[in-house]
Amino acid sequence: MSYSKYLLGLMNQAKLKNKTIVLPEGEDERVLEAAHIIASEKVAKIVILGDVDKINSFFSEKGWNFDGIQVIKPETSPNLAKYTQLLFDLRKDKGLTEEDAAKLALNYNYFGTLMIKAGDADGMVSGADHSTADTVRPALQIIKSAKKGKSVSSFFLLVFDDKPYILSDCAIVINPTDREMADIALDAAESALHFGMKPKVAMLSYSTYGSGKGEQVDKVKRATELAKEDLLTDYYKKLDIELDGELQADAALDAVVAMKKASQSHVAGKANVLIFPSLEAGNISYKLLQRLGGCAAFGPVLQGLNAPVSDLSRGALVEDIVGVIAITCLQA
Numbered sequence: 001m002s003y004s005k006y007l008l009g010l011m012n013q014a015k016l017k018n019k020t021i022v023l024p025e026g027e028d029e030r031v032l033e034a035a036h037i038i039a040s041e042k043v044a045k046i047v048i049l050g051d052v053d054k055i056n057s058f059f060s061e062k063g064w065n066f067d068g069i070q071v072i073k074p075e076t077s078p079n080l081a082k083y084t085q086l087l088f089d090l091r092k093d094k095g096l097t098e099e100d101a102a103k104l105a106l107n108y109n110y111f112g113t114l115m116i117k118a119g120d121a122d123g124m125v126s127g128a129d130h131s132t133a134d135t136v137r138p139a140l141q142i143i144k145s146a147k148k149g150k151s152v153s154s155f156f157l158l159v160f161d162d163k164p165y166i167l168s169d170c171a172i173v174i175n176p177t178d179r180e181m182a183d184i185a186l187d188a189a190e191s192a193l194h195f196g197m198k199p200k201v202a203m204l205s206y207s208t209y210g211s212g213k214g215e216q217v218d219k220v221k222r223a224t225e226l227a228k229e230d231l232l233t234d235y236y237k238k239l240d241i242e243l244d245g246e247l248q249a250d251a252a253l254d255a256v257v258a259m260k261k262a263s264q265s266h267v268a269g270k271a272n273v274l275i276f277p278s279l280e281a282g283n284i285s286y287k288l289l290q291r292l293g294g295c296a297a298f299g300p301v302l303q304g305l306n307a308p309v310s311d312l313s314r315g316a317l318v319e320d321i322v323g324v325i326a327i328t329c330l331q332a
């Protein structure tokens, strides 16, 4: 398999972290191939959840070895009782019974998430065969938001000719409030810093600096003000983040349009972190860019959690899964 320069760079950075990533979808051949690539390139150690016999015979058909890979069948795992107890302890106040905990711990996404909580893995990548809701719900319930009361959101890393862009939120928060949109923007800027990017954050709208009117525009304006206020606090002052809004996508990305519509902005025309006012806008935009613009799209990667969990699009290619595993290592 040949990798883009950017993906190769991510894999090389991830190698330095030496993390263990759990992949709960051992029945999916794309996931198994990605696991083989990641382990054989020594990017990370891998735990695959699934049927040990089936995975063994798939690997031997392909001539692959299990160096750096452990295969666990949750139903027969010696840790099942420990994870069931952990889940019960964490969720009993929410009404979870011991019987329900025993059933839920056998769900592979829960089992993988409990491995992280128990310290037996550093991160999880799932979603090649599960909806976003089924993949992320265990993480929201068990791993929890890193900042109390703040929403967990997600980003996609889009790569055009080795140039990276962060798009957020395209997968989790359906209709963010102004406060949530500000938080998403700040988390996305921090995510961009993980990849060595210098974040220039555009708060996107159908309006640039008041050119359009409406409730949605007002929300983006307020979100921009809230995020700018936060950037003045001690925590953010030391991070090199520039943010501006409200901006249309052309003003955010095109220097000529930016000169006409927002000439005084330090972000317009140069944005590399794009923040959407709704999940609808974000999800549709990234899929259009991927399908018509021909870029690589890695994600959705959750941001704002206590430990990293990443989702996959069900249409993910092996290369996409490899990229998301590498990104998940970098977050851990």
Ligand SMILES: CC(C)(COP(=O)(O)OP(=O)(O)OC[C@H]1O[C@@H](n2cnc3c(N)ncnc32)[C@H](O)[C@@H]1OP(=O)(O)O)[C@@H](O)C(=O)NCCC(=O)NCCS
Pocket (backbone or CB within 6 Å): 094, 132, 133, 134, 136, 137, 140, 141, 145, 150, 151, 152, 153, 170, 171, 172, 173, 174, 283, 300
């Ligand atoms: C992410 C999502 C699944 C969560 O919804 P849900 O499962 O119904 O979640 P619930 O409201 O039952 O909450 C479950 C737990 O997660 C927490 N939670 C939910 N969303 C959260 C968020 N964004 N950040 C932090 N915690 C969150 C809740 O507080 C709750 O915690 P608790 O049980 O400990 O009190 C939901 O927001 C969603 O469906 N988003 C859109 C997903 C999608 O279709 N994306 C497009 C395809 S990529």
